[in-house]
Amino acid sequence: MQxxxxxxxxxxxxxxxxxxxxxxxxxxxxxxxxxxxxxxLSLFLMTVLRAIGTADGGEPNFQKAFAALVIPQIVWLVIGLFREGRAARSAADGASIWAETSSAPAAGGQQTVDPENAAQVSDPGAPYPAARVSGIERGDAAVKSNNFIARHWRGEFPLWVSYWIFGFLANVAALVFAAGVSAALSSSQGYNPINVLGTLVLVWTGICLILVWQLVGIWRSANRHVERGRWRLWAGLAKLAVILGLLQVAVEFNQTGYPQIREATRMAFLDDPDIPAYAIRIMRNGTEVEVSGGFKYGLNEDFERILKAAPQVKVVHLNSDGGRLGEAEKLYRSIKDRNLITYTAARCASACTLAFAAGRERWIHPTGRLGFHAPTFPGMKAGEARNASSTQRALMVSSGMASDFVSRALSTPNESMWFPKHEELTAARVVTGVADVYKFAASGWGTTISREQMEQRFTEVNSLFATLKSVRPADFAKIVDEMNAGYLSGESEGRLIDAARARLLPVIGSYRPLADDQTVLDQGRLMVDQYKALASIDRQLCYEYASGVGATKNYASYLPADLRKRELEINERILKTASSRSPISEKATEPYWEAVINRLAGRFGVDNLQILAEKDLSPAHRAQYCDMAIAIYEEILNLKKDGAVMMLRHNFQNLAD
Known part of the structure; x- marks a missing residue:
């Protein structure tokens, strides 16, 4: 089809x-x-123009351009030869009929011929003898039009009038049609690929007709200028200008008109194949909706249909790399009219950011990104790009975004993408804030993700789950099933993570005392660093984590990235190195416990050690509990390796039970 x-x-x-x-x-x-x-000549000219037009700043590929054009040129050559052959046969038939007619006697036995044309009628070399019959030429002259359009076309005006006056008027008319091209590409006119294509074809057809009228009239006027005995130099210069003007139009069409018409054709009849399909998903009992994929024609219409079916929607998730700016503007107005909240969990870039700007509140995921650059369209010139940017800029600024930020965003070349930091987005009022993972439904993973895709995502994103799949496939399957069901039903990412941790931590805990010696020691050091990190924020957090009081809370969100990375790596090693081991008895650890208790008594006092045994500890003693929990693991790690490993295994064994 293409x-x-x-x-x-x-x-x-x-x-x-x-x-x-x-x-x-x-x-x-x-x-x-x-x-x-x-x-x-046509093949040569088109090859040169195509090679230069598609070089895109590189070296023109004339061989490739010739290969692309030679077949259609041969087709047109065959058509031309066929038409010429048919015209020659028609002319021969006409000449035969004329000969028979001219030899037949008129009424009264005499052949009547206009004396003024007798020589022409009898001239066998005259190409169209019938045209010389008296009265035909006079009849043609009688119907000639004398308006300025026809007179310029016939070259009847003086050369200076044809060149300067009608040349200027034709250029003005061409500029008016060029303005029509900009209007066709302007999203304010309503984005519809069929309308865009139709307008482009009509506009370029009009431009070509105007310029042909202009150039043919100048050329014919130049011929008459010479026939009148005027200076040939001016006629020659006028003809040279006509040729250069024709070449300029050809280059302009090759660089602007053809790319625009080709792109509009693909948009109208091939479903915009360079832009991925879009998808819309309803979440959280119809209160949130996710838009993902490409922004192409039909998206806003389907979005409006969804909103009519679910009028309680309050939040729009936008996870897209963009697409057509015209469709983005329509989506912007739909979101703006309904006073909705916008949110991106993964990435909202290019035209997507215009729809994002429409939100009454605008939120971004802790790992989400907004990407900005200038708009573009095949064949679009700098001025047209600025016009498109001005519309987008006005909408963004009117939505409350800082003007200088928008200027920088839309001045980024289209070939690249600017991803501002969250601090920059907040300072420029682009986002209301960074949403925690419990605020909105989980999104950005795909609107129709299957269980197999969810499983693949888990194993690709987190190597711990890949290890769990190989070690405990049944537990891994339960986690995937729960995550998939929760995601499709619209659970928040925080709730999904909590559910996964609730499944995963007991599995890790049961394998922890079975890991190799080095992993056990590294786990002990990690716990010391985690307790200290939480204590630096709030010792209440440290107490909850160390005592197990807040077992359902996601403490990883409070930890720095390096500790989270260490925990992930150690948990993976626990699953990989775990092997069958005999349980460690209480009696075997008594000598080591005695040494640890004596050291703790020296640091905190004997009377305070009872705090570690109390289950319902008062808030006044929770900070001290945190300090003592840190000290216990520090003193265990200060033992000799065998004793430290035994103590840690025994402790992990008790925690797992």
Whole structure:
């Protein structure tokens, strides 16, 4: 389908260029050679223009351009030869009829011929003898139009009038049509690919007709200028300007018109194949909706349909790399009209950021990103790009975003992408804030994710789950099933993580005393560092984590990234190195416990050690409990390796029970 569309488009352009060369060579009586030369010149010119137009700043590939154009040029050559053959046969038939008519006697036995045209009628070399019959030429002259359009076309005006006055008027008309191109690409006119394509075709057709009228009139006026005996130099310069103007239009169409029409055709009839399909998902009992995939024609219409079916929607999740700016503007207005909240959990870039700007509140996930750059469209010039940017800029600024931020965002070249930091987004009022993982439904993983895709995501994102899958496949399957069901039902990411941790931590805990010696020691050191990190924030957190009072809380969110990374790596080692071991008895650890208790008594006092045994500890003693929990593991790690490993295994064994 795409190849057929290209062939038809190339044929149209090649036909126009070839006919132009045929017209320029019209004084050459050798018809077949004239057709061959015109087609050769057309192929040469189109090859050069295409190679330069598609070079994109690199070296022109003339061989590739020639290969792309030679077939449609040959097709048009065959059509031209066929038409010439048919015209020759028609002319021969007409000449035969004329001969029979002219030899027949008129009424009264005499043949009546206009004396003024007798020589022409009897001249066997006259190409169209019937045209010389008296009265026909006078009849043609009688119906000639005398308006300025027809007179310029025939070249009847003086050369200076045709060149300067009508040349200027034609340029003004062409600029008006060029403004129509900008209007067709403007999202304010309503984004519809069929309308865009139709407007582009009509506009470029109009431009070509105006310029052909302009250039043909100037050329014919130049010929008359010479026939009147005027200075040939001005006529030659005018014709040179016509040729240069024609080349300029051809280059302009190759660089602007053809790319625009080609892109609009793909948008209208091929479903915009370069932009991925979009998807819309309802979540949290119809209160939130996710839009993902590409912004292409039809998205806003489907979005409006979803909102009518679920009028209680309050939040729109936008997880997209963008697409058509016109569709993004329509989505912007739909979100704005309903006073919705916008949120991105993964990535909202390019045209997606315009829809994001419409939110009454605008939130971003802790790992989410917003990407900005200038808009573009094939064949779009700098001025047209600025117009598109001005519309987007006005909407973003009117939504409360800082003007200088928007200017920087939309001045980023389209070939690149600017991803500001969360601090920059907040300072420029682009986002209301960074949402915690419990605020909105989980999104950004795909709107129709299957269990298999969820499993693949788990194993790719987190190597711990890949290890769990190989060691405890049943536990891994339960976690995946619960996560998949929770995601599709609209649970928050925080709730999903808590559920996964609730499943995962007991498994890790049961394997912890069975890990190898080095992993056991590293786990002990990790716990000391975790307690200290939580204590630096709030000793209440440290107490809850160390005592197990807050077992359901996600303490990992309070820990720095390096500790979270260490915990993940150690947990993975626990699963990989765990092996069957005999339980460690209480009696075997008594000598080591005695040494540890004596050291703790020296640091905190004997009377205070009872705090460690109390289950319902008063808030006044919780800070001291945290300090003592840290001290216990420090003193255990200060023992010799065998004793430290035994004590830690025994402690992990008790925690698992």
């Amino acid at each position: 190849s057929i569309g290209y062939l038809l488009g190339a044929l149209l352009v090649i036909a126009a260029i070839t006919q132009l060369f045929l017209w320029l060579l019209r004084q050459w009586d050798a018809r077949i050679p004239r057709i061959l030369v015109a087609n050769a």
